[in-house]
Amino acid sequence: MKQIGGLFQAADWKTEKHVPVIDCPDQVKAGEFFPVKVTLGKEIAHPNTTEHHIRWISVYFHPDGEKFTYQIGHFEFAAHGESVEGPDKSSIYTHHEVGLSMKTGKPGVIYAAALCNIHGLWQSQKEITVSK
Ligand SMILES: [Fe+2]
Numbered sequence: 001m002k003q004i005g006g007l008f009q010a011a012d013w014k015t016e017k018h019v020p021v022i023d024c025p026d027q028v029k030a031g032e033f034f035p036v037k038v039t040l041g042k043e044i045a046h047p048n049t050t051e052h053h054i055r056w057i058s059v060y061f062h063p064d065g066e067k068f069t070y071q072i073g074h075f076e077f078a079a080h081g082e083s084v085e086g087p088d089k090s091s092i093y094t095h096h097e098v099g100l101s102m103k104t105g106k107p108g109v110i111y112a113a114a115l116c117n118i119h120g121l122w123q124s125q126k127e128i129t130v131s132k
Contacts, residue, residue, distance in 0.1 A: 008113065008123040017044040018122040020057060020112035027129045030105045036072075038112045039097035046096065046116070050087035053080040054096035055115045063108040072110075073100045106130060 013019035023037040038057050040046055046054060056076045062069040075098040083090035096114070107130045113123045 008121045010123055013040065013124060014043045016122075017041045017046045018114065018116055018119055020114045020122060020124045022059075022110055022112050022124060022126040024110065024126065024128065026127075027131055028104070030130050030132050031103055033101040033103045035099060035101055036110065037097070037099045040114055040122075041096070048080060048093050048095065050080050050082045052118055053077065053116070055117050057096065057098050058113045059098075059100065060111040060113070061102065061104065061108055062111065063104065063106040066106075066108075069111070072102050073098070104128075104130065 011019050013021045018040060020038050020040045021042045025034055028034045036059065038059055040054065048054070054077055056074065058074045059072040060069045061072050077094040077096055079092045079094045081088040081090050081093055107128060109125050109127050111123060111125045113121060115121055
């Protein structure tokens with residue numbers, strides 16, 4: 001398990017259930033929207049209960065050669081089974097999976113960050129190239 005700056009943890013998503021999995025084309029067309037799906041627990045399911053769940057996923061893009069990173073989207077998962085009857089009694093749950101569309105004229109790296117309510121911050125990244 002590798003830590004990034006002591007804040008985010010990273011690992012192989014095939015063996016660690018907290019790592020966001022970024023699903024998008026390796027190569028995109030300049031200026032054309034493409035789909036990006038981010039989920040986690042693709043190989044090993046992450047729990048989704050009132051006591052233990054994923055709170056949010058954020059997606060960022062860092063264009064090659066630029067200094068700053070852009071935030072593409074932020075997604076909150078607000079239902080984890082809680083109700084007036086108690087924890088895990090509502091049967092209502094948000095699944096930790098998001099889909100968005102984005103476009104870029106430049107290649108770069110897509111980053112995804114996820115927060116588990118008890119296991120902290122996790123991140124992963126995927127490089128994309130751009131064809132004209
Ligand atoms: Fe967790």
